Amino acid sequence: xxxxxxxxxxxxxSEGASLELRCNYSYGATPYLFWYVQSPGQxxxxxxxxxxxxxxxxxxxxxxxxxxxxxxxxxxxxxSVHWSDAAEYFCAVAPPGTASKLTFGTGTRLQVTL
Amino acid sequence: xxVVSQHPSRVICxxxxxxxxxxxxxxxxxxxxxxxxxxxxxxLMLMATSNEGSKATYEQGVEKDKFLINHxxxxxxxxxxxxxxxxxxxxxxxSAFSGAGANVLTFGAGSRLTVL
Numbered sequence: 751x752x753x754x755x756x757x758x759x760x761x762x763x764s765e766g767a768s769l770e771l772r773c774n775y776s777y778g779a780t781p782y783l784f785w786y787v788q789s790p791g792q793x794x795x796x797x798x799x800x801x802x803x804x805x806x807x808x809x810x811x812x813x814x815x816x817x818x819x820x821x822x823x824x825x826x827x828x829x830s831v832h833w834s835d836a837a838e839y840f841c842a843v844a845p846p847g848t849a850s851k852l853t854f855g856t857g858t859r860l861q862v863t864l
Numbered sequence: 865x866x867v868v869s870q871h872p873s874r875v876i877c878x879x880x881x882x883x884x885x886x887x888x889x890x891x892x893x894x895x896x897x898x899x900x901x902x903x904x905x906x907x908l909m910l911m912a913t914s915n916e917g918s919k920a921t922y923e924q925g926v927e928k929d930k931f932l933i934n935h936x937x938x939x940x941x942x943x944x945x946x947x948x949x950x951x952x953x954x955x956x957x958x959s960a961f962s963g964a965g966a967n968v969l970t971f972g973a974g975s976r977l978t979v980l
Contacts, residue, residue: 786971793868793957793971794908801967840907849967850898854907 752777754841754855762861765833771826771858773841781843783824784852785815788838797839799849800824811835836862866892866962870972877948878980885943885975887914887958893938894960898969899931902955914941914958948979 753776763769775781782801786794798809805817815826824841841855867890877883887897897914912933913921920933930952932944941960945952955976959969 782967784968791873791974791976793870793973794959795971796968799968849969850896850913850961852908852910852969854909856907 752781752843752845752853754843754853756839756841756855756858758858759856760859760861762863763831764863766830769826769828769831769835769860771839771841771860773824773826773855775822775824775841775843777822777843779846780819781846782849783815783817784842784844784849785809785813785824785826786840786842786854787811788840788857790837794840797826801846831860831862833862833864836860866890866960866970868894868958868960868970868972870956870958870975872975873973874976874978876978876980879949880947882944882946883948883977885945885956885958885977887941887943887960887972889939889960889962889970892960892962894941894962895938897935897941897958897960899933899941899943900957900959902957902974908957911943911956916941945977948977950979953977953979 755774784799785797800817838857842852869888871886895916899911900908902908914933914935916935922928935941957974959971
């Protein structure tokens with residue numbers, strides 16, 4: 751069965767600092783990979799996705815993620831964090847060919863200090 | 865862009881009562897919608913796949929008699945938590961593909977259920 755691990759439950763960074771959120775997955779083949787962001791009391795907003803091709807994907811709000819097959823990882827990065835980035839971030843995987851059966855990681859809560 | 869609306873956003877009910885949560889696709893038709901449950905400080909768990917005009921498909925371990933799903937039209941799916949108990953308190957989120965051929969899910973803002 752597929753699984754997603756986000757090893758960092760909570761991360762605190764200063765505004766303007768760089769950010770990397772880790773995501774590792776376990777899956778038989780290369781799955782579809784996603785990063786979502788959830789603000790308090792809100793639904794999920796898609797930041798970016800990887801299906802195939804270029805392993806460095808660009809998303810909204812200045813986020814990017816890199817797929818590394820050898821490490822089964824899909825880490826999320828941002829070069830300069832803004833206070834408004836404080837939220838919960840979820841990595842998710844789905845079987846290749848369909849984005850319907852998402853399996854989510856447990857999330858990483860990002861706190862931004864001014 | 866595609867919008868999925870959930871109502872109510874918050875609901876408080878007494879133990880033993882039933883609560884209905886609506887999920888609407890506002891500017892597109894959704895033949896399939898998905899219902900997730902999110903526990904505090906936990907990830908999202910897929911509960912069921914809601915299919916327009918047919919029975920929902922429930923994930924293993926989800927009680928279909930407790931969580932009734934109806935998808936009566938191409939823009940509306942409802943989740944009814946029957947005979948709710950405090951352990952049913954949770955954040956329920958629906959999602960849908962924003963049209964034929966779409967391969968990314970659009971999520972609603974969620975509904976927080978508190979059972980007293």
